[in-house]
Amino acid sequence: ETGVTQTPRHLVMGMTNKKSLxxxxxxxxxxxxxxxxxxxKPLELMFVYSLEERVExxxxxxxxxxxxxxxSHLFLHLHTLQPEDSALYLCASSQxxxxxxxxxxxxxxPGTRLTVL
Amino acid sequence: xxxxxxxxxxxxxxxxxxxxxxxxxxxxxxNLQWYRQNSGRGLVHLILIRSNExxxxxxxxxxxxxxxxxxxxxxxxASRAADTAxxxxxxxxxxxxxxxxxxxxxxxVKP
Numbered sequence: 001e002t003g004v005t006q007t008p009r010h011l012v013m014g015m016t017n018k019k020s021l022x023x024x025x026x027x028x029x030x031x032x033x034x035x036x037x038x039x040x041k042p043l044e045l046m047f048v049y050s051l052e053e054r055v056e057x058x059x060x061x062x063x064x065x066x067x068x069x070x071x072s073h074l075f076l077h078l079h080t081l082q083p084e085d086s087a088l089y090l091c092a093s094s095q096x097x098x099x100x101x102x103x104x105x106x107x108x109x110p111g112t113r114l115t116v117l
Numbered sequence: 118x119x120x121x122x123x124x125x126x127x128x129x130x131x132x133x134x135x136x137x138x139x140x141x142x143x144x145x146x147x148n149l150q151w152y153r154q155n156s157g158r159g160l161v162h163l164i165l166i167r168s169n170e171x172x173x174x175x176x177x178x179x180x181x182x183x184x185x186x187x188x189x190x191x192x193x194x195a196s197r198a199a200d201t202a203x204x205x206x207x208x209x210x211x212x213x214x215x216x217x218x219x220x221x222x223x224x225x226v227k228p
Contacts, residue, residue, distance in 0.1 A: 002159065002161065004159070006159075031214045041220070042218050042219060042220045042221070043160075043205065043218040045215065045216075045217070048214070048215060050214065056215065088157065090159055090160070092159075092160075094214050095214075104209060104214035104216070105150065105162045105165055106150075106160075106162065106207075106216060107162065108152075108159035108160040108161070109159050110158055110159045111157070111158065111159050113157065
């Protein structure tokens with residue numbers, strides 16, 4: 001157990017569905033991240049939240065919409081996805097920016113395996 | 118842009134042997150981290166080495182960092198079948214907490 005939980009663990013959805021992925025961290029961290037992991041590709045950073053404010057959006061299509069209501073919870077809202085969006089979606093948290101020389105070990109959840117039909 | 122690149126992409130060894138994985142990166146960093154991922158699961162942090170450090174140990178793990186060559190290596194000694202997993206290096210720079218991951222090395226340890 002890393003202290004980061006993700007639900008659901010598996011999700012199958014059609015291209016017209018709307019669903020949400022949930023991430024919760026119990027570590028008192030200030031920063032949370034969404035990553036996409038596709039086969040044969042490096043881990044892709046999608047969004048970064050620091051103190052509940054989005055600080056990075058790596059050119060992610062608008063069909064992915066993140067939400068961070070508080071420092072412990074992070075959501076990824078999905079709508080009108082494409083089959084190529086099928087992947088493992090990983091959430092992570094870290095202490096965040098604490099000094100100019102922050103060394104941020106990230107703690108990952110188990111991931112949500114998403115399949116878009 | 119991709120920062121870390123691991124080498125080899127895949128490695129297969131016998132139990133008891135040592136496994137060495139290498140990582141190269143392109144820009145200045147303030148730390149480099151190694152993570153492990155079992156199939157279809159989340160990543161687990163293994164070890165962090167700061168840019169002013171050259172070597173670090175943790176149990177059977179030994180990490181080296183050569184900032185002049187922009188490279189790092191992870192050595193797993195006396196490997197076990199349970200070490201079978203993918204291993205990723207990740208580089209951190211600046212003060213945003215952001216990490217950039219490489220493509221990973223898939224290690225198989227045969228019993």
